[in-house]
Amino acid sequence: MTGFPKSVEFREEGPREGFQIERTIHPIEQRAELIDLLGETGVRRIVVGSFVSPKYVPQMADTAELFERIDRKPGVEYSAMWLNEKGFLNALAADRVHIDPMLIYYTSDAFCRRNNNCSMADMAERQKSWIELYRETGHAVASAGITTAFGCNFEGEIALSRVLDVVRTLMRQCDEAGIAVPTLVIADTMGWANPEAVRRMIAALRDLLPQGTRIGMHFHDTRGLGIANLYAALQMGIDLFDSAIGGLGGCPFSGYGDARAAGNIATEDSVFLCHELGIETGIDLEKLIDAARKAQEIMGTRLMSRVLHSGGLDRFRPRPATRSKAM
Amino acid sequence: MTGFPKSVEFREEGPREGFQIERTIHPIEQRAELIDLLGETGVRRIVVGSFVSPKYVPQMADTAELFERIDRKPGVEYSAMWLNEKGFLNALAADRVHIDPMLIYYTSDAFCRRNNNCSMADMAERQKSWIELYRETGHAVASAGITTAFGCNFEGEIALSRVLDVVRTLMRQCDEAGIAVPTLVIADTMGWANPEAVRRMIAALRDLLPQGTRIGMHFHDTRGLGIANLYAALQMGIDLFDSAIGGLGGCPFSGYGDARAAGNIATEDSVFLCHELGIETGIDLEKLIDAARKAQEIMGTRLMSRVLHSGGLDRFRPRPATRSKAM
Numbered sequence: 001m002t003g004f005p006k007s008v009e010f011r012e013e014g015p016r017e018g019f020q021i022e023r024t025i026h027p028i029e030q031r032a033e034l035i036d037l038l039g040e041t042g043v044r045r046i047v048v049g050s051f052v053s054p055k056y057v058p059q060m061a062d063t064a065e066l067f068e069r070i071d072r073k074p075g076v077e078y079s080a081m082w083l084n085e086k087g088f089l090n091a092l093a094a095d096r097v098h099i100d101p102m103l104i105y106y107t108s109d110a111f112c113r114r115n116n117n118c119s120m121a122d123m124a125e126r127q128k129s130w131i132e133l134y135r136e137t138g139h140a141v142a143s144a145g146i147t148t149a150f151g152c153n154f155e156g157e158i159a160l161s162r163v164l165d166v167v168r169t170l171m172r173q174c175d176e177a178g179i180a181v182p183t184l185v186i187a188d189t190m191g192w193a194n195p196e197a198v199r200r201m202i203a204a205l206r207d208l209l210p211q212g213t214r215i216g217m218h219f220h221d222t223r224g225l226g227i228a229n230l231y232a233a234l235q236m237g238i239d240l241f242d243s244a245i246g247g248l249g250g251c252p253f254s255g256y257g258d259a260r261a262a263g264n265i266a267t268e269d270s271v272f273l274c275h276e277l278g279i280e281t282g283i284d285l286e287k288l289i290d291a292a293r294k295a296q297e298i299m300g301t302r303l304m305s306r307v308l309h310s311g312g313l314d315r316f317r318p319r320p321a322t323r324s325k326a327m
Numbered sequence: 328m329t330g331f332p333k334s335v336e337f338r339e340e341g342p343r344e345g346f347q348i349e350r351t352i353h354p355i356e357q358r359a360e361l362i363d364l365l366g367e368t369g370v371r372r373i374v375v376g377s378f379v380s381p382k383y384v385p386q387m388a389d390t391a392e393l394f395e396r397i398d399r400k401p402g403v404e405y406s407a408m409w410l411n412e413k414g415f416l417n418a419l420a421a422d423r424v425h426i427d428p429m430l431i432y433y434t435s436d437a438f439c440r441r442n443n444n445c446s447m448a449d450m451a452e453r454q455k456s457w458i459e460l461y462r463e464t465g466h467a468v469a470s471a472g473i474t475t476a477f478g479c480n481f482e483g484e485i486a487l488s489r490v491l492d493v494v495r496t497l498m499r500q501c502d503e504a505g506i507a508v509p510t511l512v513i514a515d516t517m518g519w520a521n522p523e524a525v526r527r528m529i530a531a532l533r534d535l536l537p538q539g540t541r542i543g544m545h546f547h548d549t550r551g552l553g554i555a556n557l558y559a560a561l562q563m564g565i566d567l568f569d570s571a572i573g574g575l576g577g578c579p580f581s582g583y584g585d586a587r588a589a590g591n592i593a594t595e596d597s598v599f600l601c602h603e604l605g606i607e608t609g610i611d612l613e614k615l616i617d618a619a620r621k622a623q624e625i626m627g628t629r630l631m632s633r634v635l636h637s638g639g640l641d642r643f644r645p646r647p648a649t650r651s652k653a654m
Contacts (some may be wrong), residue, residue: 151640151643153643156643156644156645157644191637192640194600194603194604195558195600195604196603196604197603221633222633222637223596223599223633223634223637223639223640224554224593224596224599224600224632224633224634225554225596225599225600225603227551227552227554227555228554228555228557228558228600230555231522231555231558231559232558262633262636262637266551269550269551269552272550272551272552273521273522273551273552273555276521276523276524276552277521277522277523302629304631304633305551306548306549306550306551306589306631307550307551309589310518310549310550310589312550313478313519313550316478316480316483317483317484318483
């Protein structure tokens with residue numbers, strides 16, 4: 001066991017993951033209001049939306065306009081996602097988007113063909129062009145995401161060895177391009193992870209990656225194990241997580257055709273866990289609950305996170321500032 | 328770290344914890360149907376209801392009748408709860424109630440006074456009369472529950488040392504009565520536990536208790552840490568848990584006056600975790616999901632458990648029987 005990190009960084013995915021799966025397009029004013037509330041919480045990065053095809057993802061069609069509306073807070077990175085060159089150029093052209101030059105690798109051939117109409121090997125090869133494009137536009141690759149790293153509904157279990165092979169490809173490409181291996185974000189896209197698989201994955205990645213390479217985890221709470229997976233990753237010293245306010249999001253490939261199958265791990269529940277363990281997040285839980293309430297109001301349905309409904313524990317504690325660590 | 332148990336026993340609390348907190352009294356036929364579905368799942372104990380005052384808990388007033396209606400499955404214990412001698416005698420008089428002679432200890436004086444109009448010390452003293460009453464009626468004490476063992480909304484954090492003091496009282500009483508220390512069930516009644524506190528608690532109890540004393544955990548998922556607490560307890564080798572189908576239940580003292588604050592850890596999510604870790608439960612997850620659907624139908628509201636909505640993973644696996652352990 002590596003031991004808990006002293007502090008943890010959460011990247012807020014709610015505005016993107018939460019709204020791109022919705023059947024309706026919620027008013028842009030409401031989404032801007034949610035982002036502004038999130039900006040007050042102390043979270044350091046908010047993924048505002050995606051620069052993707054308005055034909056396929058109409059929910060994200062107004063991302064550029066959303067960037068113009070948000071009330072930027074100092075120290076907060078307002079970032080976005082893109083899937084092709086056009087989207088990236090749109091992000092560059094939009095109003096003060098924090099550019100996170102990312103690479104994306106697949107571990108499931110079936111899922112890759114479905115999403116990208118190419119093999120996972122071809123998709124990995126394409127990342128070389130991204131490295132070049134980022135370089136040409138004056139950006140350094142900051143992160144590399146690995147999708148369905150624990151399992152895929154189309155291919156079943158994803159062997160750890162396959163994930164490691166993909167990481168070796170990334171490392172070779174970085175070496176050839178003369179760049180450092182970026183932050184690696186392991187995504188449990190379809191909710192297959194369990195805490196033991198998380199621990200094994202992290203241990204194997206630490207053995208493989210260059211010393212000091214940061215690892216982040218992107219968990220979905222599809223089958224209720226999200227917070228246990230977070231805890232297992234914390235036990236292994238991981239200090240970077242994606243999460244979504246209120247547990248927004250979901251995966252269209254999970255559940256019984258039920259798009260309301262749970263989404264990302266809820267930011268407020270995750271932050272609560274860290275604080276109870278004595279791990280700093282820089283986030284104000286009460287303000288986070290305010291943002292979760294706004295998210296619930298926008299969605300018009302009871303969200304499935306917990307602390308949103310129950311609140312934290314500090315209001316029952318006489319002197320929260322002096323309580324003993326992790327009790 | 329002790330290591331996972333080979334198999335785990337879940338005690339199904341849904342019919343009791345889930346319905347006694349409801350504002351309305353759901354038809355007895357529906358509750359009997361739910362219990363019958365639960366009886367098919369492989370779960371070995373179902374807490375059917377409580378023999379308590381119909382004046383204070385009208386939702387449980389028909390518990391004796393419910394026992395007459397259930398379709399008993401071989402190997403399943405249909406048990407009940409009581410809080411005073413009258414309730415116990417009613418349980419004895421009812422139709423084939425599996426008697427679980429239990430003791431109850433408090434760790435919060437304020438909560439004890441509120442519930443029992445006496446101090447926690449007096450309440451502990453009263454357990455001697457229960458030991459006697461059980462003996463007189465030909466029963467051996469089977470379990471001892473410790474309430475609000477991690478924290479209490481009325482008293483704040485409960486120190487581990489106070490829990491250990493209560494356990495010493497129990498041990499002394501057992502010694503004086505010449506009986507073995509029964510199974511100890513540690514209850515996080517108001518949702519204060521975190522996984523590190525769980526690990527510390529179990530380690531300390533193991534040091535204190537006679538070799539071989541079984542420890543069970545009763546977790547509420549009030550603040551989203553329920554499954555992480557379950558995982559932490561499994562890491563420490565605990566093999567007995569209370570849980571509730573669909574995550575039914577709640578605590579009237581938690582939340583923002585919101586009785587729908589999450590209840591017990593959901594049986595289907597908990598069983599899913601165990602199976603993913605390679606731990607046997609003897610429970611059929613698909614049948615459990617059927618029971619969870621019935622619970623949701625009766626409640627008439629979307630339940631907050633996860634596997635109910637997403638399903639398990641075996642349907643995506645080619646040969647679930649031969650898959651490698653805990654992957």
